[in-house]
Amino acid sequence: MNRFPLRVEARRDAAPSRWLWLVKWLLLIPHYIVLLVLWTGLVVLTLVAYLAVLFTGRYPAAIRAYNLGVLRWGWRVGYYGYQALGTDRYPPFTLADDPAYPARLHLEPDGPPPRWLPLVAWLFAIPHLVLLGALTGAATRQNGVPVSVVGAAVLIAGFALLFTARYPGGLHDLLVGIARWNLRVAAYLTLLTPRYPPFRLDQGGAEPDEPPPDEPVRAAPPRAGSAAGPVVALVAGVLLLAPAAGTGIGGAVLLGLDASRDGAGYVTSPAVQLSTATAAVTAENLTITDAGLWTRNVADVGGLRVTATSPSGRPLFVGIAPESAVDTWLAGTAHDELAALRSGEARYHRADGVTRSLADPAAQPFWISSATGPGTTTLEWNVTDGNYAVVVANLDGTPGVAADVRGGIQVPDLTGLGAGLLTTGIVLGAVAIGLIVLGGVGLGRRHTEPPPPAAGPAGPAPQKVPPATVGS
Template sequence: MTTSAPPPAPPAPVAHPDYPVHVDADLDPGLSRGLWLVKWLLAIPHYLVLAFLWAAFAVLSVVAFLAILFTGRYPRAIFDFNVGVMRWSWRVSYYSYAVLGTDRYPPFTLADVPDYPAHLDVDYPEHLSRGLVLVKWWLLAIPHYLVVALLAGGVAYGVSGADDEGWITISLIGVLVLVAAVVLLFTGRYPQQVFDLVLGLNRWVLRVAGYVALMTDEYPPFRLDMGGHETHTPTRVPADPPPAPATGPHSRPEGWTAGRIVSVVAGAVLVLAGLGFAGAGGTLALVGATDRDDGFVMSPAIGMDSDAWAITSEDARITTEGAPDWVPDRVLGDVRVTAESGSGDALFLGVARSADVAAWLDGVGRDTFREVRHGEAVLEGTTGGAPASAPDEQTFWVARATGPDATLDWEPEEGSWTFVLMRADASPGVAADVATGAELPVLDAVVAVLLVLAGLTVLAGALLIAVPVRTVARREP
């Protein structure tokens, strides 16, 4: 008698390794049917606070980038702050329209709140790659960016109206939450399967956020871990249990008091404002260095085409009331207007006091330049006949130029002034490419002031950030 061998034991299940970004949540059982309709309003205070916190997050992430690049370590105090911002955002998202999983109002704190139904934590990395930090947040993350665009950014549809165009985006998370909200409204119950899927999608997005925020070198898995909690199947037991993680799910950041958070946020706002001043100053300096034509900063040429006898500007009023008479000269310098005829016909370009121009062109068919829209000149027509004489015969012009390529230079004075563009022989049909500019002697002073403001503002912001970060770092064991 023979006995058959017992069937082989099934292989031990292998767990997915824990990803360093941990996202967990519990679905509240007694959700209100209709509260979700006004949560956008109730969450406004959080949105305002988070706008400033994310500004600080961005600035501190740049500091962390440099620290990782040169030392291979993410400064612990900055790490705790940035994780706290992500945690705060996750709680607000869970309460509002990323999940609608709770009616309990989110707390205003960076720290983890053990009894709140949504939690986020990131394991602190003892060491990070100094080279990987240069590419992981943009190049390596591109595949995940495409996925996240579908999950959270959505599919874009072009729409157009009579005057403008726009886009409507629909995200997968948004559609699923809307379905859950409608079911909740009519049944009083949040579909559990929808909740599990929505949590899995949000978990994917937040893992990518932690990776691109430089908090881990471990590449986010292309895996949808659904459900409110990260499930872990038993693993083959190693010889020695792994060491406890550096941070727990309910740890930190005790050192980040309200005053220190406000200081960091204010510092980040000042740093960003300083960068804005620096960008504006640098842009003006570049314009002054590259866009000057014979000392004048000129605008791009705009095509003007009219069947009338003249094209006029709107009245330009220059006043020095309450200011010294030299203000126009010091601020604007001389003004230059150029007009180039595409057909080679002689043009007339002149400037005179508005009252004199209005009296001469009374009853004359003309177009008035109003604005530039979509790169085109917008002209407003006035019906009438031909002028009684050629423009060059008038004596009221304070500056004039004629020719197929007319260039008019004028020193501004106090008063109301009008520019006139015509054909030199006063015949109808005016077509020219027109550009305007000024010497702008004040430009160099403005650039200097902006750059000084940039330096002082960035310095003040850096101090407001450095002091609390250093204080928190000293409190750490």
């Protein structure tokens, strides 16, 4: 059988606890927090390793040791927790191999990855990810209950422990086999090995092709020195990633918004098709607060524009007024209230009442701003604080309204703010990545196997001494 370089081992407890699995999620919270930081570092360092392999053909040894340590840590936590429930021994907080722990993972020496592999490894792994997703991902039933092969197997194993104090051996072997497959694919994606993972579900705690006794597995002992510096750098880098990403994305969004402004400073939404058999369509609960703060201090801001186009060219009316006045006017008259917009499609809530014509909408005295006209009608209004409603109706008030409506809001020039936020995000991101690489490499060096000692200079070959003879 073709030996895969990543070796996954697991030893099931002989007498597991009946109830401990019910609270392991609570006991594992510290590990989950640490693994969140470690896995973030693994993603960043794997991208760095991709670049190193692509341009130099070498996988940095410190990054290899760090990534292997994270996979090893995750496997111990998964075996103790809800990936297998295989042991009640609490996992240690270390990247190093623990020969005494029931769940172990080690990597046999393998050749360097080809330079082209970082470009296609993710693509080659897709078939594995699809199959593993079917085994470990949650598929949703019609009743909304998430189920998966791994989740169902762990749940059955947990209830078996609770009621019989026995862990079915077949379930254990199945769960370890799925975990082994996952770890092999993870090792390939992180380029820990260039060997393509087999499409095999190798079940059981031991590898199907264990090394012979004369090939012992040796783990490099952690090197001396404090790990505080690398740990602080890694944690600081991971914590800095979130504000860096948020700031950079916010800046990019503002620049995109600024690019969509027209000459008057309006950003206009896509058209929404409104249609009703009643006499009006309303958009209610438009609450505006602190409008004066913007309109006093920022030029070219604070305008609201509504453009309605009749597909048939029929004259339309568009008006905005206090919501209380609109509710009083439409009381007893059926109309559609805009409830939601999904993918450009309008959803309505039908207000109770009689389907009838409205009396001359444009002549009502409560409109703050209104517009009428055949074909396309445009309303513009400088916003003020209050609770408002927008009404779209036929100019003559008859039922049967159809219009393509666009909304627009006037915003200031966002070029400077957007560019500043984007630049800040890029700088923070570079600092975060640098700290993560510094911390991950520092931790990886502590667990990197030292190179074999160099051989001394070769001396002259020893001369054979003839045996001594004793004369008579």
